Amino acid sequence: MTSIRKRSWVAPDGSEKTGWQVDYVDQAGNRRRKQFTRKKEADAWLTTAAYQVTQGTHTPDSQTITIAKAADLWIKRGQREKLEASTLAAYDQHVRLHIVPMCGDRKLSQITRPMAEGWRDQLMDKLSRPMAMRVLRSLAAIVNEAMGRGYVAQNVVAGVKVRRAKREKPKVIIPTKAELKAILEAAKASTEPMAHPLALIAIFAGLRASELRGLPWRCIDLKAGTVTVEQRADLKNIIGPPKSEAGYRTIPLPDSAITALKAWKLACPASDDGLVFPSIAHKVMSHQYMNGKVMAAVQIAANCHHMVTRDDGKPMLDKHEQPVMVPRYTLHDFRHAAASLWIEQRVNPKRVQKWMGHGSIQVTFDTYGHLFDQADQDSAVAAAIERELIG
Structure with missing residues (x-):
């Protein structure tokens, strides 16, 4: 009644x-x-x-909690499950800077679909589309965590989406073959002995930066010519398992990489974790040093760089009065280069997915679908020319 x-x-x-x-x-x-x-x-x-x-x-108001309290429970669960430090930092930023100021005092039982749609619009108005999507996903995860604990009976936020505009679909940045060749030559001539094997593995195996930093010698099979990924180093230089189950994989290496690795193994400083690319202190090398020092120097030597300019358009100078140069590519861009080289050689999409460590084939197609299309078109062109000339 x-x-x-x-x-x-x-x-x-x-x-x-x-x-x-x-x-x-x-x-x-x-x-x-x-x-x-x-x-x-x-x-x-x-x-x-x-x-x-x-x-x-x-759900009665008396039996629920606020979004702020639910967010705290969600963050603490992530800490207990030992999520990546960078992941937890991103979640904490979503909560502190966006979710709590926007709706932290609202009780979970009071959330309606129109209300959640309004929050989506607020996020879209003040944030970039990708960031708005990430914050909204975090909010939905917060409510889902509370639902699992019995604080709310439904998750109305889960159905609220930020549609990705096709024209805004991010495109991967891929170095050209000429640039890759120049980078490998510069790495081989570098005074930094690890630069050449590092560039070879980055370009031919497509490992993530965290996987390169955490790569141990036991995962390099010099006889079989493979590299196996079974661990990685996070932003705090802590060794742990790969990013996901799909991260465990074995990738073939070319002879040039094996030759360089054999030479580097003889000169590589020993480290507690038996790392292939240890720091000067014989520990895990920081991402900043590997990307911003070792590979940056190689790219600048290979003329794969940009000159930094001031607001007036003039070159920015360093303490030696020389123009400041920044590398054109990041370690992640070399990962894309590896995928593009495999696809060009008609490697099966499922194998590309496996070697890249993608959790699903959809991720592979979303990222490199246009390359597969190009490979198919190139094959069709070759076949058409053959028919015309040979019959």
């Missing part, structure tokens, strides 16, 4: 107050009450609540 009745009372300051009280029975058979200032609000709420009770998705 449900009812709405007007009630009056005297406030502590002696003033008379009136309100509208909703009496209803929830799906568990418990009697509940909720009070509103206006009857119109009470009517609207009861209509929604009555439907939720019939669907088994109603």
Whole structure:
């Protein structure tokens, strides 16, 4: 039985107050009450609540928590599960800078689909589309965590999406073959002995930067000519398992890489973790040093760089009065280069997925689908020319 009745009372300051009280029975058979200032609000709420009770998705306000509290529970679960430090830092940023200021004081039971759609619009207005998507996914994950704990019966945020505009689909940056050749030649001539084997593995095996930094010698099979990924180093230089189950993989290496690795193994400093590319201190090399020092120097030597300019368009100079140069590519761009080389050689998409360590073939096609299309077109062109000349 449900009812709405007007009630009056005297406030502590002696003033008379009136309100509208909703009496209803929830799906568990418990009697509940909720009070509103206006009857119109009470009517609207009861209509929604009555439907939720019939669907088994109603949660009384007294049995729920705020989004801020739910976010805290979500972050703590990630800490217990020992998620990557960079992942936890990103989640914490989403919560502190965007979610809590926007809706942290709102109780989970009070969230409606229109409300969640409005939050999506707010995020889109002040953030880039990719960041808005990430924050919205975090909000949905927060509500999902609370739902699993019984603080809310449904997750209305899960159905709210940020549509990716096709024209905004990010394109991967891939070094040209001429640039890759120049980089390998510069790496071979570098005074940094690890530069050449590092460039070879980055370009031919497509390992992530974290996987290169955490790569141990036991995972290099010099006889079979393969590199196996079974661990990585996070942003805090802590060795751990790969990014996902798909991260465990074995990738073939060309003879040039094996030859360079054999020579480097004789000169490589020993480290506690038996790393292929240890730091000067014989520990895990930082991402900044590997990407911004070793590979940056190689690219600058190979003329794969940009000159930094000031606001007035003039070159920015360093302390030696020389123009400041920055590398054109990151370690991740060499990962794309590896995929493009495999695809050009007609490697099966599933094998490309495996070697790249992608969790699904969809990720591979979303990232490199245009390259597969180009490879198919090139093959068709060759076949057409053959038909014309040979028959």
